[in-house]
Amino acid sequence: MAEFAIGIDGGGTSCRAAVTDRMGKVLGSGKAGAANILSDLENSLVNIVASARQALSDAGLDSELAHTLPAVVGTAGANVGDYGKHVEKALPFANVHVVTDAMIALQGALGDADGIIGAFGTGSVYNARRNGMIWGVGGWGFVVGDQASGARLGRDLLERLLLAHDKVHPPSPITEKIMAEFEGDPERVVEFAHVSKPKDFARYAPMVFEYADKGDVVAVGIVKTAVNAIAESLDTLLWPECPSICLLGGLSKAYHPWLNPRHKTLLTEPKGDVLRGAVELAAKLLQKDLGSTR
Amino acid sequence: MAEFAIGIDGGGTSCRAAVTDRMGKVLGSGKAGAANILSDLENSLVNIVASARQALSDAGLDSELAHTLPAVVGTAGANVGDYGKHVEKALPFANVHVVTDAMIALQGALGDADGIIGAFGTGSVYNARRNGMIWGVGGWGFVVGDQASGARLGRDLLERLLLAHDKVHPPSPITEKIMAEFEGDPERVVEFAHVSKPKDFARYAPMVFEYADKGDVVAVGIVKTAVNAIAESLDTLLWPECPSICLLGGLSKAYHPWLNPRHKTLLTEPKGDVLRGAVELAAKLLQKDLGSTR
Numbered sequence: 001m002a003e004f005a006i007g008i009d010g011g012g013t014s015c016r017a018a019v020t021d022r023m024g025k026v027l028g029s030g031k032a033g034a035a036n037i038l039s040d041l042e043n044s045l046v047n048i049v050a051s052a053r054q055a056l057s058d059a060g061l062d063s064e065l066a067h068t069l070p071a072v073v074g075t076a077g078a079n080v081g082d083y084g085k086h087v088e089k090a091l092p093f094a095n096v097h098v099v100t101d102a103m104i105a106l107q108g109a110l111g112d113a114d115g116i117i118g119a120f121g122t123g124s125v126y127n128a129r130r131n132g133m134i135w136g137v138g139g140w141g142f143v144v145g146d147q148a149s150g151a152r153l154g155r156d157l158l159e160r161l162l163l164a165h166d167k168v169h170p171p172s173p174i175t176e177k178i179m180a181e182f183e184g185d186p187e188r189v190v191e192f193a194h195v196s197k198p199k200d201f202a203r204y205a206p207m208v209f210e211y212a213d214k215g216d217v218v219a220v221g222i223v224k225t226a227v228n229a230i231a232e233s234l235d236t237l238l239w240p241e242c243p244s245i246c247l248l249g250g251l252s253k254a255y256h257p258w259l260n261p262r263h264k265t266l267l268t269e270p271k272g273d274v275l276r277g278a279v280e281l282a283a284k285l286l287q288k289d290l291g292s293t294r
Numbered sequence: 295m296a297e298f299a300i301g302i303d304g305g306g307t308s309c310r311a312a313v314t315d316r317m318g319k320v321l322g323s324g325k326a327g328a329a330n331i332l333s334d335l336e337n338s339l340v341n342i343v344a345s346a347r348q349a350l351s352d353a354g355l356d357s358e359l360a361h362t363l364p365a366v367v368g369t370a371g372a373n374v375g376d377y378g379k380h381v382e383k384a385l386p387f388a389n390v391h392v393v394t395d396a397m398i399a400l401q402g403a404l405g406d407a408d409g410i411i412g413a414f415g416t417g418s419v420y421n422a423r424r425n426g427m428i429w430g431v432g433g434w435g436f437v438v439g440d441q442a443s444g445a446r447l448g449r450d451l452l453e454r455l456l457l458a459h460d461k462v463h464p465p466s467p468i469t470e471k472i473m474a475e476f477e478g479d480p481e482r483v484v485e486f487a488h489v490s491k492p493k494d495f496a497r498y499a500p501m502v503f504e505y506a507d508k509g510d511v512v513a514v515g516i517v518k519t520a521v522n523a524i525a526e527s528l529d530t531l532l533w534p535e536c537p538s539i540c541l542l543g544g545l546s547k548a549y550h551p552w553l554n555p556r557h558k559t560l561l562t563e564p565k566g567d568v569l570r571g572a573v574e575l576a577a578k579l580l581q582k583d584l585g586s587t588r
Binding site for chain 1: 374431432434435437438439441449452453455456457460461462463480481483484487488526527530
């Protein structure tokens, strides 16, 4: 019967793993490259395993133990087609559950309780758990979704920059500052927009909040548009007895003061992060002795 | 002294050329591949020359005459940095003026009169001529501009499709129809959005108008957002005595009924197309005997 299990946050930037005992106590942790199972399955598998082995070494255990231990991996795309099952079959753990990134984020933030989480980083996505059922909205990416994401805030800023340059809208301190960074040349803004990835646009998000908090009209407009999108999405998931809403991700604190009062009263601090969620689910797997079959 | 001149519309899809006499009478026309001088200068030059030679042959003239004739080329990017001058130096005509695509579009639509043009195809851009001075707004491309373009209408449709799928917004006949085309799978919508170019999004634009004209709530919302952007841009250019507004491009007719009344009263049919504009400017060049210097 296995004594330990491994919880893994297979993220789009890096994989983080932790070895846990039956009580959820972390004994060691590890980190490796990104997991993007939809776009690069092979490297995702390599990185998931590498982070687990590192966590075992960090815990003072033989990294070869990976083959004898149960694991929970949370990763985006686990619910798309057969991707989750493919990953489960390909990983070398004794027993492995591959779940969505939303599942480990929910577990980390809410523990076993019901509630809603909204995650705001480069992207934006919302998930809810009600009577054990999980469902979500958003997270459809930069081009046609993620209305409250950092990438979208940055894209909106550049769009409004050009409208101010054209004198279609009035300028404001933030449009003047950023336009100066592009040396006043709209062609350079366009070029930036065409070669940039979502994370490049998202770099402007903290500045949008900084200026919005000072009352900059353009920045306030951008934030209010995003906050309206947040309100619509939260209302879609919300039910009368919903005990709490947790905001996660790099922009969550910046959004707090802007939220609608009916959502603000439900705000609670997340109990733990996504890796904590993976660890808790791994400990549960151990408690069920699912790890002892091999 | 040259008897003929060549007018060329160096467009992003194709180059079209026409041989004209001093009176602006077209004697022959030709067509070749695209001109995108900012992204592919070499092929742009080849295609501009090829269209001119074809126009000369079509007029029953020796295509080698190109070297002895004056020409006007209208093309996007002519006003960016030194691109226009580079193109003028590299082209083999006896004398060549490289002007913006806006310049030939204005000349084609308005002749020598003052007024405003708005062009609505895959992109969207506005230009005005007042007392001979030309200035414009918009045209900054799909990612951070072109708010009334076909590409933007299509992108907005897909965004609202996903919001309806998530039940954040109510569905409508157009969201249900297009979602069915994606077999009800939001992942397929996202995939389409990530691999598509502006022209691919723009293919949805006629359908947005078709449904908006029938009162589809989502389609009406998309069109009204675009029409609001049009109104803001036209108001930026408009002056009290402005005699006319011409809408050009594949979507111009579809926008007509939706326009703000204060703009609608100024609408006039364009006198001619962009190639006509290039031809008129080429004939003017001939009248000034600028073609006779070599």
